[in-house]
Amino acid sequence: MELVTISDIEAAAKRVADVAVRTPLLLQTWDPRGTLWLKPENLQPVGAFKVRGAFNAIAALDDAARARGVIAYSSGNHAQAVAYAAQRYGVPAVIVVPDVAPRIKVEATRAYGAEVIEVPIGEHEGKARELATERGLTLVPPFDHAAIIAGQGTAGLEIAEDLPDVEVVLVPISGGGLAAGVGTAIKARCPGAQVIGVEPALAADVADSLQQGRLVRWPQADRAKTIADGLRSQPSELTFAHLREVVDRMVTVTEDEIREAVRVLARKARLVAEPSGAVTTAAYLFHAEELPAGKTVALVSGGNADPALFAEILAG
Amino acid sequence: MELVTISDIEAAAKRVADVAVRTPLLLQTWDPRGTLWLKPENLQPVGAFKVRGAFNAIAALDDAARARGVIAYSSGNHAQAVAYAAQRYGVPAVIVVPDVAPRIKVEATRAYGAEVIEVPIGEHEGKARELATERGLTLVPPFDHAAIIAGQGTAGLEIAEDLPDVEVVLVPISGGGLAAGVGTAIKARCPGAQVIGVEPALAADVADSLQQGRLVRWPQADRAKTIADGLRSQPSELTFAHLREVVDRMVTVTEDEIREAVRVLARKARLVAEPSGAVTTAAYLFHAEELPAGKTVALVSGGNADPALFAEILAG
CATH class of the missing domain: 3.40.50.1100 (Rossmann fold)
Structure with a gap:
């Protein structure tokens, strides 16, 4: 590896x-x-180190991928980081969050202009992968x-x-x-x-x-x-x-x-x-x-x- | 002026x-x-901008003045800043604080090794000037x-x-x-x-x-x-x-x-x-x-x- x-x-x-x-x-x-x-x-x-990775990942996308947009799944800070980084780069963002995520984080993610989709905990990664395929979005994973x-x-x-x-x-x-x-x-x-x-x-x-x-x-x-x-x-x-x-x-x-x-x-x-x-x-x-x-x-x-x-x- | x-x-x-x-x-x-x-x-x-002024004032003292020590009066952050700056420079420090000063600030000042003297509010400046003369200490005022x-x-x-x-x-x-x-x-x-x-x-x-x-x-x-x-x-x-x-x-x-x-x-x-x-x-x-x-x-x-x-x- x-x-x-x-x-x-x-x-x-x-x-x-x-x-x-x-x-x-x-x-x-x-x-x-x-x-x-x-x-x-x-x-x-966005209050966390996560912006570092999100910026680095989104900065590396080509123009076509940027135009289609990005998608992320996260219980919190990564969601906000991708939403914020995408906003800074003018890239559409969809964020899938577990419905138990802290309210403060969900609201902050929406405030950065992302489309937020809440799903039961444990299903957010699968839902994100599904939507990525359906809509041609680039998945920005939280760590992998x-x-x-x-x-x-x-x-x-x-x-x-x-x-x-x-x-x-x-x-x-x-x-x-x-x-x-x-x-x-x-x-x-x-x-x-x-x-x-x-x-x-x-x-x-x-x-x-x-x-x-x-x-x-x-x-x-x-x-x-x-x-x-x-x-x-x-x-x-x-x-x-x-x-x-x-x-x-x-x-x-x-x-x-x-x-x-x-x-x-x-x-x-x-x-x-x-x-x-x-x-x-x-x-x-x-x-x-x-x-x-x-x-x-x-x-x-x-x-x-x-x-x-x-x-x-x-x-x- | x-x-x-x-x-x-x-x-x-x-x-x-x-x-x-x-x-x-x-x-x-x-x-x-x-x-x-x-x-x-x-x-x-010490949690405040005050260290900037305290360091600058104490750094300017000659060796004789440093050996005698410094004195300050303050309701709080300046006291801690002078105590901390003095400690960093190995200079003895006396701090005169009003007895209504927040406990957290008084205790923090003592923790930086200063001698703390509490007096009724309104008397701390006078007391500091008096002690400066008595003990040959250099007064580090909070702003003047x-x-x-x-x-x-x-x-x-x-x-x-x-x-x-x-x-x-x-x-x-x-x-x-x-x-x-x-x-x-x-x-x-x-x-x-x-x-x-x-x-x-x-x-x-x-x-x-x-x-x-x-x-x-x-x-x-x-x-x-x-x-x-x-x-x-x-x-x-x-x-x-x-x-x-x-x-x-x-x-x-x-x-x-x-x-x-x-x-x-x-x-x-x-x-x-x-x-x-x-x-x-x-x-x-x-x-x-x-x-x-x-x-x-x-x-x-x-x-x-x-x-x-x-x-x-x-x-x-």
């Missing part, structure tokens, strides 16, 4: 430079260990695609540029596109750094898979139990092949740790993170004994927290 | 480059007008000082670099150091842009002063009524002389508008802003008819919201 290379990621960096935010690394001065930098991808347009992996990897390239002596990079893993891309960039540019994937214990299929050396599937109903709704997907063969190469180790975090990390990010880092975006901070705060000591970057992947849930967590 | 120049601000930019965050401009894609960029100074160390104004101005320099065709810059005004510095930078680099100061209607002494052409003092008890606790100070002769030169117009916002802006910043920009940091967004959202149309930067000055108050506002 052909893996994404650092050259692919460098090429993606040029494509996304004008449209994605060059997020800074934020040293956290309140941290007694003094070794935590946050990469606030929640500050991207080289251009998406390369696009997400641009966040890793920036980490390497801003903190070349980084020792630990904490990255959330769901479908694995972000970790695959960021890990590839870090291993190429900072070979001494460890790339550590973070999952909720309730959706730790990748930790399980890496341990067993093969893709292990967890029942969707189980994975759906974590509050981190962006981390309920599972890798594809393509992303898993990357993860085996670039992820040194996995850490899993509890639901309570995720909630506390959301509070810490709000109170001390002044960032609104969705639970999925807070797992890396939870790993740093509560699993220090499982991590190498040293300069650590925690990637805060997204900030589209449901307002009621966010207020509830803050009050807790 | 000698005013701070663009050269002073350029020199300050070199001094603060390694210690302050180069905050990005964040285009707000949810905004139907499509003309709002945020400058998230709440992401600075050329090095502070030049340091805060570095935020304006960055706005001009990142969005050279900016048309409107919204900046909160309290003691006026930030607006003086940012306004000076913007007028030098983007002469076509308008610099608009924002105050809570409950503490609109600068709007009043600029209209009357002289510094008008509002009773402290009146100014203390705004939820924006960082905007209760008044300019000095030095900062007011700058404001007369560089501020094109003032906008005042209501308490309800400030609260709604805090909510919008959390939900749509994924930023935790303190009420003082949200006034510029409130002006953009609710006072469009008083503002020129065009590319607008709203400076989000700080994010040290009291957790209970922040949770209450979000739930509202």
